[in-house]
Amino acid sequence: MTLVSNDGTFALGFFSPGTSKNRYLGIWYNNIPMQTVVWVGNRINPINDSAGLLKIEASGRIVLQVQNTTAVWSTNTTASVQNPVLQLLDTGNLVVRDGNDTWKNWDDPSPGDLTYGVELEGNPEMVLRKGLEKYSRSGLWIGSRFSGGPSSPIFDYEFVWNENEVSYTYFLKNKSVISRVVINQTESARERYTWNPETQSWRQNIIIPTDYCDRFGLCGPNGKCDTNNLPVYCQCLTGFRPAWPERWNSFDYSGGCVHSKPLNCQEGDGFIIIGNVKSPDTTNSWVSKTMNLKECRDECLRNCSCMAYTNLDVTRGGSGCAMWFGDLIDIKQLQSDGQDLYIRVSASEAVLMAELKKKPKVNLAIILPTVIGAFLVFLLVVRYIRMRRKLTDEVEEENPSDKENEDMELTVFEFGTIAQATDGFSFHYKLGEGGDTTKWTRIAVKRLSKSSGQGLTEFKNEVKLIARLQHRNLVKLLGCCIQGEERMLVYEYMPNRSLDAFIFDQMRSKVLTWSKRFQIICGIARGILYLHQDSRLRIIHRDLKASNVLLDSEMNPKISDFGLARAFGGDQTEANTNRVVGTYGYMAPEYAIDGMFSVKSDVFSFGILLLEIISGRKNRGFYLANQSGNLIEHAWRLWKEDEPSVLADDFLVETGNLSELLRCIHIGLLCVQQHPDERPSMSSVVVMLVSQNELPSPKQPGFLFCKKPFEADCSSGNDGPSSRNEISLSLLEAR
Template identity: 50%
Template sequence: MYTIPDDQCDSYGKCGANAVCRVYRSPICECLNGFIPKSQYEWEILNWSSGCVRRTSLNCQNGDGFMKLMDVKLPDLADFHFNASMSTKECQAECFKKCDCMAYANSNVSGEGSSNAGTGCLLWYGDLIDIKGFTEESRRQDVYIRLAASELESIYNSDKKRKLAIILSLSIAFGMLTLGLVFYCVVSKKRRIMTGLESKRYDTEVPFFDFETIIAATDNFSDANKIGAGGFGSVYKGNLPTGEGIAVKRLSRNSGQGLSEFKNEVVLIAKLQHRNLVRLFGYCVHREERILIYEYMPHKSLDYFIFDNTRCKLLSWQKRFDIVLGIARGLLYLHQDSRLQIIHRDLKASNILLYSNFNPKVSDFGLARTFGGDEDEAKTNRVVGTYGYMSPEYAVDGTFSSKSDVFSLGVILLEIVSGKKNRKFYQPDHRHNLLGHAWLLWNENRGMELMGECEMASFNKSQVLRCIHVGLLCVQNYPEDRPAMSSVVFMLANDQAILPHPKHPGFFTESSSSNADETSGSEKILSQNAVTITTMQAR
């Protein structure tokens, strides 16, 4: 379990209501902007328990606004509302609707993306308790406090005057010199790094391709050869001088995959040999270019078929079942049979590539981690991955293990059966996502209702039910309840195997409100308080 060093701010509600505790300041307690001590005398004698009250009352009809409080732990979730599907703008609008809404924040567990682009919303009602200031970058969080218009104007004017004084105090010559030095250092460092990468190839069995060969193979990255694009960059179809087809993954400068992740992917894949893992032909590093060369997959990725109403008909039930088995066998190799025990950490439908015969191949190992010796789990402060596929313990605590991949496989399995995305699933009868919907149907002996229309033409009922059963076992809330990948393969491949009854899944609900479009919010964080895991009982 992650522990935090003892300090005075660890005491719950140390500074009372509507105040923030910062152990690195003196005094440690400070009222939020727009608030004043409820008892000035008690604050002067360093008794902060009475907390703070508003200096100016809110005007619910109009004139209120929000002030951003940065680098803090979110207030206690004593009186709150949560919705995982709202954007930050929608979260603010929802807070404006209710006079007793005091604050809101974005609850994007990944901690990535702009404040407007992230999804997830926490709303607080009543006093804001137990806010604590942080200095560690990995734990910083932002919350938006509701204030009267006059308070916001006063804060804005005060900040404006302070900033103007600072700007005027600096000479133009000093500013230009500083900017020039910073620019020179950044450019020089970047050139040194890239030059070093070019001159020193990675110690790996994968061939190094020169940039000119890649240019020729893709016709200078022609748009006509582009076969895919995403946040990581673009993928191009190419042909080597031997005539062999390749897929060229050209990483974007804004992909978020740094040099360490790039090297990690190259070195890891070089050690992997399995029919259900994508094969890396080579790599290229040229100045700021980072390129991976894979075997060409004519059928693109799994999500290209199962989530499309037309293309899904090309995947019969037997092909889907074979794909499920192939993914499971590829993961079993990673977890148990390869030279290294490897945890993928970003398993999702779009990372399952399909070969000419629809043979599945697990791809994208940029976030993968290796385990050695007796190590069976690890923890990180940088939670990365795709919400909807991440296991609860990884999304909330940063703890990952082979059971994290098992959870992701379970999500994919239920998506393959239903043809629906877990994250964007909607059912008018309840607020649950695909996992919760599947669990409800299973407990009511209506499992076959989960199957999508594309598989209706030809299916094996026992296989469909077995896939749903195994999928629900994989997405159980607690990692110790989930089967190992070896058990998953055995249960899928043996129709006589006796399977235990699944317990409730993790992250099975998208909203805590009666309306699927309502939200409650929390901010962009990696906090244990960011996600609430609810327990559901079968009907």
Template identity: 35%
Template sequence: MRLILHKLLLAFMHLWLWWSSSNHVHVDAADDSLKPGDIFNSSSQLYSKSRKYFLDFYSIQSLHKAFTYLAIHSAYDTTVVWKGNRDQIVHPSDPVLSLNFSGVLKIESSSLKKPIILYSSPQPINNTVATLLDTGNFVLQHLHSNGTTTLLWQSFDYPTDTLIPTMKLGVNHKTGHRWLLYSQLTYGRATPGTFNLEWEPREQELVIRRRGKVCWKSGKLRNNRFEHIPEDAQGVLKYSILSNGDEDTFSFTSTNESHTRWWYLWDIGRLSYNEKEGYVARADLCYGYNNTDGCQRWEDIPKCRIPGDVFTKKNLRPNYENFTFDMNQNITYSECEAACWSDCNCNGFTEIYEDRSGCRFYHWNSSKDYIVDGTVSGQDIYLLENKGNIIAHRHGTKRWIWITTVIAATLLIICASILCLAIKKRKHLLQEKKRKEMSLIEDFGNDLNKKHGLKVLDYTLVVAATNEFSSDNKIGQGGFGPVYKGTLPTGEEVAIKRLSRSSAQGIVEFKNELTLICELQHMNLVQLLGCCIHEEEKILIYEYMPNKSLDFYLFDCTRSKLLDWNKRFNIIQGIAQGLLYLHKYSRLKVIHRDLKASNILLDENMNPKISDFGMARMFTQQDSISNTNRVVGTYGYMSPEYAMEGIFSTKSDVYSFGVLLLEIVSGRKNTSFYDDDHPLNLVGHVWELWKDDKYFELVDPSLNEVFDHEEVQRCIHIGLLCVEHYANDRPTMSDIISMLTSKSLIVSLPQKPAFYVQRYMYKENLSSLELCTGSTV
């Protein structure tokens, strides 16, 4: 009975697919978009607007099987640059890509038990469209009634084995999503293979790994060139590196539109450009012992392998008596090579199947076990030979051996004696230093605890609280080091900031800074609870903020809806109160110098608290202005006199507050507002709206027009006063709080702001894809 029902179900599915393809509108080849209800099948093609790329179902024959994939091709030479179903094969006769009226983008086929879901929203979304852009990016967007769009899904977030211009490599710090290239298992099968290409943000370089082990690095980027990538592979490329609290990414563009270039990762470790034109990296030549051209030395090289040993492709007629098999079709060239390399009895190998999978390993005693004869048909064998010029001579005279032995022994004795003396002296100095340091730390801890009530925690307790500083516990990156969530033995949750070891700050200076921070006590400042000092480690323990930072909500399309106008206005007032305390009512005047949304933390009641005083400067209340040669902070929030001349004062924080206030009202980053027709940042845009009396157009659409119009107008007015070009024209924090809380009319009128300062600094790094409500095309 079950069998009959199963057959009926399959018959119904085929009938439905036939009816769908017969009665629905097929995508026209000249169209660049798939709309709800359209059916895209094996006979359909979707071209980008300028016909640079096209989308179709692409089939390839391998091992007497047909492998079919949803693929994006370059129209220049039909090269496949992206595949949508690497791990799941669909039947070549009836694959269907569809977008339904609930916003679900999926691939269906009779060979699949269930559809491949490319995108599905938790809640149905009406009015969506899937478009192939001229960048080669296939995007799914939500079309809003006001003419704006929201990006829901994009193929660029799921690279396969090809990196094309503007596609990213790197990591999204907010979601943890990583952008990587993975090689393809074989020519026909798109399953991820042995190698991957990734961006290493800490060292700012490209890395190729084989099964997780680093085998090649590009070297540092200097003057738009990587050290270990050939010049002819970089000639027309311009690299872009983005590093901020949201993401660390690498991408490139072509400076010559007529010479488009992309990178392709083969499953032998070779990274080529335009698939076969030339190479970017030759990780296939990195045998573990060499460190040239970006190759990385391995720690586990077999003793039988020496520099110069490489696999050379030769056409031979082998003796089949001494060999073993591995007929696994998932074993490819690179793994055959690795297996033979690690087996000291292996002299070479050949692939078994026509798609270059499977291995036959040869164990020969001499060259007589194979024949090199051009008149006899042979087969391609990868033979292990030595091509190096640095192999040590194995034979020499006895006299040379004795001389070398005596010299080496003498040098060894001398070096050992010097080393013993140095170790003994160093040990004594370290013991003395540790004794003094422990005494200083003990006095330091007693003093902080007695005078300020500050806990001085043991290092082992801090390590246990953060699970040994696990990456899973990392919740942010402050101005001078990473921040981890920790749980003390009492059950109290805390935020633990581990200051960078590169800091030149000593224990005495660290004590002085802690003493000053302890003096700052206000409900709108994050409270310092304790500290820890251990050898070179200097650690701060703060109260834990469960609702993360303001930018986590403000600049996210979904989470921004949790911030209604009352919450936003409360946050604005809280930040202002915190700044007023720092500028006027604390024992020492404090200028924060890095006020931005990511440095505003939210407690369980969404009350704001200013954090990260790593860049703050403190003065007596009589001082009012200072100058520095080292400008720190975040461009876009810096006042013009600080960014250009290094001059900062409390009015520098006022400028930053003004930018932040306008971001809270609009729900948009100051640096995300740019297009060719309207080349202004957010501050400049607000000024244009203010002049035209259209300032309510600025309000975040996620508020759904539910807000106090008088309060919003007042906030925009205050924000523009804060970003005045000249510091003396900006209000003080006392004035700002008075204007926020008073219902009376604000007398001062804003002047043209200093928006042009950031305009040029950010032009190259902006992307409309960062916007929730702006166009994503």
């Protein structure tokens, strides 16, 4: 049985979602080939067979029964009608319907704990909740939109807010567009989709939370979240300081911030303005639609509990008044279209900020040349004091080609200069740390740990190798520092940190669309090709992983960390070592087990990285219910079952270039094949990525049956016995 709306847009009937065999009563788009369900009736009590009956009682109640007896679902409407008619409206609604439209997941339409709607606590705003907890919110309605986001080119909005009614409605500007809203329990998000008839797919237009800073209360009381302030999102509001500095510097922002100088309400406080923000949580707020901004300020100043105020309506020059009392919660910095928020601070703090703003613009004509001149003098001084140290020590016996290296010069910075640039190596500016280094910003400084078992050898090695390398997909070394036991490398700063911070983070991964990921994949491949083929020496990186791929402001990838790299000279293609170093989860089997490394070792690591970028999951620590093995084994299993797209992150499959994505999975499996000779070279990989030529079928990957590659029972998969070097292992943790 199927009931279709008058205009043919929607249909009502029975269906089975996803892979489920259960039957449900639902409504879906009738004129779209991809079945997209928008409403479910018996979501809690599915029908296990096809014997379901939908009927209308005389009372007007709609009932779904199994075997004509047991009711598994019904409406709560009991209005009496003489001739009840079940009607599916052109809007997609039944005359009486269940109002809860969230599913637990795509295979289970039973209600989840995610809800979205207008909340009236304090003053009205749209709130997304997980259970009882606020998860994300819109900010106040400010005349034409909510303060937390820009207007939409697709919709017109209407927000009714008076003594008798609060309601929010949106209308499609183009009536021919098909659009729907989904509460995605799996991603904890509210998503807006429009149907694209050309690609025959749903395209995501809006997602809430939009980014990491849309998570409610992330930076604690009186904190501000700014996604453009990488790597530290949270900042104290101007005039405030961390309530618990040690916790704050350890990235625990729950304690929030307090006033830098105490308020004195009786003697008079002041206000400073913070522009372009989403208004604070409205729970403890008050509004007046008749006050102007000056009256709003005076009223707030008279109330010692009032901590901030602003215009209620920002259209047509601004009008109305909104005030907040107590701590300010969940402020987000926007780039544009936000509100100007006036925050209460001590009178002296307000005077100081006012004086700074009163500086006449003409002063820039004096200040700017002075600053530029001082900077030029600084550069001259640095050039004058630069030390022409020759790093001619032999790296180690594994790099015989370095004996022929020419002497080179590299800018050597004084320890004090770097300490000043990093604010005394403040924890606040720390980017991350690995097994033997700590990294800092704004120039990126890699400071070798004094307790590291590696250190000097790797330091010299990295200086010698990377100082010679020039490629857009390799990080640029600016200089170094050697003073006592201190050894530091100074790199160009990468504002978006490392690749792993995006692909393995549930929220930030959405920033990397498939087109951006493909761009990153191609950039990494070109960088490795340069190392293997186009540089003066053939360089084997030996530690390719997501945390060693840095991203610049435009998300261009740059390979970093050459401390473990080795250079080959002449016709050398492989080498053997008694000391295996690298990161578990990325090592090629012949290297981890037999100590043999070559360009094909890097190809294997690139294959792992490729599969991680596509799946959003780490090879190490990979877990899937009811299945064993790592990410490689999972990918291989799906390949053999002819379902490789299941490996990819769902939103990449839905929004990306599927044929391009499947080709990359194919290339990844070719790169992680068991035997090095069967893996493609990086030059072949680069060609494969950009061409449409047919690819060879991949063979069994390496480490397919190994829980850990260094356990006694772990085999590299060789068919026959093999002689093995006695080697020592130095594993680095993947960051």
